[in-house]
Amino acid sequence: MAPFHEDNYFLISPGSTTTLVQFGLGETYHPPTIEVPTKVYPHATLPNAFASTSTDESTAIYPIQGGKIINIDAFNFFIKLIYKGYLKTRPFASNTPLVMISSSRWTKLQIETITQYMFESVGIQAFTIIPAALAAVYAYGGQQNAVVIDIGKENTEIVPVVDYSVVKSATKVIPFGGDSINESLQKMLPNWTLDQIESLKKSDVFEVLSDEDKKKSFFGMDALEAEGDNFDVAEIVTSGRTREILEEREKHNEQKAPNAQLENNTFTDVDGNQITIGKERFKGCELLISKISTAVFSTLEKIVDLTKRQEAWDHVIIIGRTSRIAGFIEALNTQIIEDHLVGKDLQQSVAQAAFQTSSASHIQFSQTPNSIRFAKMPEYFPEWKKTGYADVSFLGAQIVAKQIFSSHNESMYVSKQAYNERGPLAFWDLAF
Numbered sequence: 521m522a523p524f525h526e527d528n529y530f531l532i533s534p535g536s537t538t539t540l541v542q543f544g545l546g547e548t549y550h551p552p553t554i555e556v557p558t559k560v561y562p563h564a565t566l567p568n569a570f571a572s573t574s575t576d577e578s579t580a581i582y583p584i585q586g587g588k589i590i591n592i593d594a595f596n597f598f599i600k601l602i603y604k605g606y607l608k609t610r611p612f613a614s615n616t617p618l619v620m621i622s623s624s625r626w627t628k629l630q631i632e633t634i635t636q637y638m639f640e641s642v643g644i645q646a647f648t649i650i651p652a653a654l655a656a657v658y659a660y661g662g663q664q665n666a667v668v669i670d671i672g673k674e675n676t677e678i679v680p681v682v683d684y685s686v687v688k689s690a691t692k693v694i695p696f697g698g699d700s701i702n703e704s705l706q707k708m709l710p711n712w713t714l715d716q717i718e719s720l721k722k723s724d725v726f727e728v729l730s731d732e733d734k735k736k737s738f739f740g741m742d743a744l745e746a747e748g749d750n751f752d753v754a755e756i757v758t759s760g761r762t763r764e765i766l767e768e769r770e771k772h773n774e775q776k777a778p779n780a781q782l783e784n785n786t787f788t789d790v791d792g793n794q795i796t797i798g799k800e801r802f803k804g805c806e807l808l809i810s811k812i813s814t815a816v817f818s819t820l821e822k823i824v825d826l827t828k829r830q831e832a833w834d835h836v837i838i839i840g841r842t843s844r845i846a847g848f849i850e851a852l853n854t855q856i857i858e859d860h861l862v863g864k865d866l867q868q869s870v871a872q873a874a875f876q877t878s879s880a881s882h883i884q885f886s887q888t889p890n891s892i893r894f895a896k897m898p899e900y901f902p903e904w905k906k907t908g909y910a911d912v913s914f915l916g917a918q919i920v921a922k923q924i925f926s927s928h929n930e931s932m933y934v935s936k937q938a939y940n941e942r943g944p945l946a947f948w949d950l951a952f
Contacts, residue, residue, distance in 0.1 A: 526922070527545075528615060529544055529617060529925060530618045530644075531618075531620075531621075531914065531917050532620050533621040534558055534595070535558055536558065536584045536673055538556065539555070540552040540554070541555070541602055543609075545921060549918045550904070551903065558583065559583075559598075560594050560598050561579055561581060562574075568593070570597040586672065586673075587674075588625045589630050596641070603642050614645075616645060617647070618644045619648055619649075619650060619920060619933075620634070620647075621913050636944045646925065646934065646935050648934065652668075653668035653686055654916070655920065656916055657684070657835075657916070658919050659897070659901075663681075664682075665682050665828045666831075666832055666837055667836055668838075669816065669836065669840075671808075671838070673697050673699055674695070674698075674699055675696065676696055676840075677692075677693050678815045680820060681832070687822070690822035697808070698840070701845075702714070704803070704806070705717050705721065708803060715789065720789075725785040725797065727846035728847035729802050730847065730850060784796050784797065805845065805848060808842075809848075809851055812852060813859045813860070816856060833889035833892050834891055836892065839909070841911070843908075844908055849894065856892055860892070861889060862888065862889060931949075931951045934946045934947055934949075
């Protein structure tokens with residue numbers, strides 16, 4: 521077989537709303553720069569056919585909803601559309617291998633149909649599908665046992681990984697995701713539009729405060745008691761510069777005060793309007809965090825091997841763009857520890873309990889979890905560190921692509937030859 525060139529690697533991560541795409545790998549791994557809406561349109565004249573554009577946006581077809589592929593024909597056409605667009609920019613590209621990131625909600629039949637389409641209609645020469653959860657595990661250093669919390673727009677998938685394999689039977693999907701935050705905010709801000717709510721959620725002023733931050737915030741007692749410090753009224757009045765000093769003090773306070781210590785703050789909505797928001801900017805995530813915490817426990821309880829279950833508790837991975845909200849991961853970590861850590865009341869603090877291993881403790885527990893840790897990303901991905909790790913499954917796919925295609929490891933992908941011999945069923949021979 522002819523060698524695969526890294527310039528021709530094709531990586532794609534289809535999502536319900538948008539799809540991440542990358543053509544080619546460089547010396548260093550970096551976040552994908554291509555993001556396209558996951559939608560196609562019915563063909564104007566041909567039945568059961570699709571088009572890339574339409575004059576009527578209301579006819580748009582979204583092949584993925586809530587992580588599920590609901591229209592496999594539209595999905596396949598969408599992938600082909602992206603690939604053909606790539607060939608237009610690189611007309612001499614050939615022998616292209618493809619890595620596709622999948623949701624745990626894709627069915628076996630859909631995966632076989634996709635495999636068949638990639639070889640017979642798209643013309644891919646090598647193909648593999650890697651579950652998003654497993655890709656995230658590879659990105660975080662390849663822990664053997666872990667649990668991945670994938671927070672989507674409409675729902676959240678809790679996916680346990682045991683011995684580098686997704687445990688499909690223990691995977692849990694809850695109907696709470698990023699939209700749950702919007703719904704909570706809408707109840708608090710009934711006069712706001714949906715676009716304004718979404719703009720607030722994505723802004724820098726929206727965050728989840730820890731208990732300590734709440735005490736120090738404008739709305740906490742500590743902040744109220746601290747007001748007036750170093751404020752000598754007599755000195756200001758006798759200085760003859762009352763207005764100037766007060767203006768300088770106000771400007772200085774605005775510049776140094778963190779978001780949490782401001783009564784109100786402003787953000788820019790999608791239309792460019794400046795909007796002022798009060799304490800609502802610190803609320804809205806409570807329900808989602810609570811539901812995820814409950815689901816994680818019920819998922820990991822299905823892992824029978826207590827050692828592997830505990831190892832999964834020690835490698836909790838969060839993905840999905842909702843995790844970009846400031847303080848969200850920390851709040852979820854705290855909630856899970858509060859809800860599920862065995863013997864936490866016997867330890868000095870929740871913070872200590874989070875990092876206390878059973879071997880170092882004077883108390884030995886036969887129950888799990890006796891420690892809970894959120895996975896820490898290795899430091900050797902500087903380009904990803906700049907943007908955060910919400911899309912870190914894509915990094916895992918980059919790592920996998922370079923490893924399997926550069927070494928022609930055919931136990932990890934379906935080659936054209938293997939497909940010709942076994943057809944779509946060749947996919948199930950893969951190590952994934």
